Amino acid sequence: MPESFFHQKVVWITGASSGIGEALALELARQGARLVLSARRADELQRVASATGLAPADVLVLPLDITDEASMPSHTQAVLRRFGRIDVLFLNAGISQRSFVSETDLSVYHRLMAVNFFGVVALAKAVLPHFLAQKRGQFVVTSSVSGKIGVKQRSGYCASKHALHGFFDSLRAEVANEGLRVTMICPGYIRTPISASALDASGKAYGRFNKAQAEGMPADDCARRILRAVATGREEANIGGKELLGIYLKRFVPGLLSRILRQRPIEAV
Numbered sequence: 574m575p576e577s578f579f580h581q582k583v584v585w586i587t588g589a590s591s592g593i594g595e596a597l598a599l600e601l602a603r604q605g606a607r608l609v610l611s612a613r614r615a616d617e618l619q620r621v622a623s624a625t626g627l628a629p630a631d632v633l634v635l636p637l638d639i640t641d642e643a644s645m646p647s648h649t650q651a652v653l654r655r656f657g658r659i660d661v662l663f664l665n666a667g668i669s670q671r672s673f674v675s676e677t678d679l680s681v682y683h684r685l686m687a688v689n690f691f692g693v694v695a696l697a698k699a700v701l702p703h704f705l706a707q708k709r710g711q712f713v714v715t716s717s718v719s720g721k722i723g724v725k726q727r728s729g730y731c732a733s734k735h736a737l738h739g740f741f742d743s744l745r746a747e748v749a750n751e752g753l754r755v756t757m758i759c760p761g762y763i764r765t766p767i768s769a770s771a772l773d774a775s776g777k778a779y780g781r782f783n784k785a786q787a788e789g790m791p792a793d794d795c796a797r798r799i800l801r802a803v804a805t806g807r808e809e810a811n812i813g814g815k816e817l818l819g820i821y822l823k824r825f826v827p828g829l830l831s832r833i834l835r836q837r838p839i840e841a842v
């Protein structure tokens with residue numbers, strides 16, 4: 574990958590306070606990007622900003638709650654006032670789920686869709702007019718293997734990630750001739766604290782670290798692969814270990830995948 578791709582680019586990352594977003598921030602800084610770091614916790618974003626080693630002029634800490642849809646245009650204006658443009662938008666913030674459909678409160682589905690889908694759509698729509706005006710810009714969306722297949726205890730999470738593919742495939746078709754790009758990232762198991770903040774059946778934090786993530790791909794390795802996919806203009810990239818096999822089974826032998834997923838013990842997910 575030409576590491577110069579991100580040099581001096583203005584890159585906005587949501588979910589930058591932890592996990593994949595934090596790893597993206599550190600690697601992008603190393604590759605010479607200017608960064609906007611967003612998530613809810615200002616102190617954690619400040620910690621990441623310091624860790625990048627960027628000069629204050631090259632990094633903006635912009636706390637936001639992605640579910641506050643109405644505030645996305647003003648946050649976008651704040652970035653434009655500071656840097657004058659946005660080149661790449663990483664729509665990465667997200668939360669997961671650990672609960673069976675039969676036990677899950679409807680409010681949990683609303684929350685998952687608010688964070689993982691409607692918040693993402695709201696920010697993408699706020700930035701879109703700017704991308705169209707400059708006839709350039711790249712949306713990078715962190716979906717998941719769960720955006721391609723449905724698995725136990727993730728009904729709302731899978732639904733929200735599947736929805737992203739429908740929305741952003743449509744957007745890609747609409748704006749491709751305007752010079753805009755959309756890259757969908759489908760990670761498998763990545764070593765981050767995502768399971769700790771996952772919602773249980775009543776919407777409380779699950780609070781535990783799952784073995785699958787603990788033994789997954791290191792977040793910095795994932796971040797480097799994401800950046801390679803973005804720099805080479807990929808429309809979609811699957812990143813992870815043997816769990817990616819599920820995506821290919823779904824495409825070519827869906828009946829076999831369905832049998833495997835039915836028999837899969839809960840502890841393995």
Ligand SMILES: NC(=O)c1ccc[n+]([C@@H]2O[C@H](COP(=O)([O-])OP(=O)(O)OC[C@H]3O[C@@H](n4cnc5c(N)ncnc54)[C@H](O)[C@@H]3O)[C@@H](O)[C@H]2O)c1
Nearest residue numbers: 588590591592593612638639666667717760762763765767
């Ligand atoms: N870790 C994995 O195995 C894995 C696999 C596939 C996809 N993903 C996806 O990767 C993305 C990043 O997750 P991660 O694994 O780094 O987990 P993480 O929990 O470490 O990071 C999630 C980030 O999203 C932010 N966030 C959550 N709710 C928010 C809100 N309402 N407003 C603003 N920011 C909010 C968090 O503060 C955090 O910065 C998510 O979209 C997740 O679905 C993760």
